[in-house]
Amino acid sequence: xxxxxxxxxxxxxxxxxxxxxxxxxxxxxxxxxxxxxxxxxxxxxxxxxxxxxxxxxxxxxxxxxxxxxxxxxxxxxxxxxxxxxxxxxxxxxxxxxxxxxxxxxxxxxxxxxxxxxxxxx
Numbered sequence: 756x757x758x759x760x761x762x763x764x765x766x767x768x769x770x771x772x773x774x775x776x777x778x779x780x781x782x783x784x785x786x787x788x789x790x791x792x793x794x795x796x797x798x799x800x801x802x803x804x805x806x807x808x809x810x811x812x813x814x815x816x817x818x819x820x821x822x823x824x825x826x827x828x829x830x831x832x833x834x835x836x837x838x839x840x841x842x843x844x845x846x847x848x849x850x851x852x853x854x855x856x857x858x859x860x861x862x863x864x865x866x867x868x869x870x871x872x873x874x875x876x
Contacts, residue, residue: 767793791834
């Protein structure tokens with residue numbers, strides 16, 4: 756179970772990094788969101804998941820660690836604010852520059868590729 760959980764965190768991190776390195780602003784925003792999800796899962800896993808553990812003291816012999824839960828809640832709020840800011844920033848850049856590329860410049864076509872068919876000339 757822990758291996759599958761670690762694989763999911765790693766997959767989210769890899770997809771987030773891949774999308775963050777793309778050239779369009781929407782891909783960057785989605786990549787940052789996936790990275791924040793991966794961090795939330797990692798923080799939650801640091802609290803050691805327990806079965807039949809009460810969140811309230813005195814209700815059970817074993818209790819769950821409340822610190823990772825508080826960290827994840829805080830990270831969710833910060834991630835939501837960061838995503839909203841990134842979306843507004845991308846919208847403003849699109850309005851000012853006329854395109855949604857991260858660096859503000861449309862990439863030049865490579866030589867030897869036919870623009871209509873996508874294949875070699």
